Amino acid sequence: MGTRKYRRKYYDFFSHFYDAFIALHSRDQSGELRKFLVQQAKLKPGDIALDICTGTGSVLPNLHEHVGAEGLVVGLDFSHGMLRAARDRWGHKSPQICYIEADVAHLPFGDNFLEGVTCSHAFYELKGDTQERALREIGRILKKGKPFLMMEHDVPDNPVIKFLFYLRIYFMGSGKAMEILGREQVVFQKYFAQVQRICTPSGGSKIFICRK
Numbered sequence: 001m002g003t004r005k006y007r008r009k010y011y012d013f014f015s016h017f018y019d020a021f022i023a024l025h026s027r028d029q030s031g032e033l034r035k036f037l038v039q040q041a042k043l044k045p046g047d048i049a050l051d052i053c054t055g056t057g058s059v060l061p062n063l064h065e066h067v068g069a070e071g072l073v074v075g076l077d078f079s080h081g082m083l084r085a086a087r088d089r090w091g092h093k094s095p096q097i098c099y100i101e102a103d104v105a106h107l108p109f110g111d112n113f114l115e116g117v118t119c120s121h122a123f124y125e126l127k128g129d130t131q132e133r134a135l136r137e138i139g140r141i142l143k144k145g146k147p148f149l150m151m152e153h154d155v156p157d158n159p160v161i162k163f164l165f166y167l168r169i170y171f172m173g174s175g176k177a178m179e180i181l182g183r184e185q186v187v188f189q190k191y192f193a194q195v196q197r198i199c200t201p202s203g204g205s206k207i208f209i210c211r212k
């Protein structure tokens with residue numbers, strides 16, 4: 001419980017420069033990666049979609065584009081600061097986007113409620129048993145046959161970037177992230193009947209498409 005509180009505070013602090021930090025090093029300035037992620041969900045107008053660990057909400061407008069004004073998009077994060085930044089970014093543009101402050105280990109939705117769940121570049125950062133608890137919860141709240149899409153960076157080829165990649169997941173996700181790396185398919189199959197891995201068109205990231 002205590003560690004979680006400090007992690008939340010870390011993300012609250014990081015929320016002040018998260019977007020500037022991403023803009024500095026991201027190769028995806030135009031947001032094509034997240035657009036591609038959401039396309040894989042095959043959402044329809046009127047659907048309800050959730051983006052977990054939404055951070056400053058980069059995936060939210062793409063989800064909104066697919067579900068339309070009659071649908072609903074929820075951005076969920078346990079950091080108050082990140083959610084405030086997301087609301088400042090998108091709140092005035094899309095009133096159909098809701099922001100929920102909660103932990104992914106306890107998702108505040110009923111069973112078989114949602115048409116799609118996304119998680120972009122955040123799953124490796126979940127510590128301890130949170131990954132497995134989140135997967136159980138996602139399986140519970142998704143309607144049958146509807147997808148959970150998890151996008152993460154692939155292990156880079158360049159040795160320097162590879163070192164920085166391992167450094168990030170070691171410090172952010174600790175042993176749990178190292179444990180799941182390369183074993184995602186096996187772990188996801190414990191919770192979902194179908195698991196498919198695809199690469200993003202630009203390379204560098206992978207997406208797991210999981211269905212109940």
Ligand SMILES: C[S@@+](CC[C@H](N)C(=O)[O-])C[C@H]1O[C@@H](n2cnc3c(N)ncnc32)[C@H](O)[C@@H]1O
Nearest residue numbers: 011053054055058077078079082103104120122
């Ligand atoms: C790398 S950042 C956000 C990435 C964002 N999805 C994107 O595409 O830009 C990871 C996010 O996960 C959130 N997070 C980490 N652990 C969490 C947990 N247990 N429950 C909910 N949110 C969590 C952090 O607050 C942070 O906003």
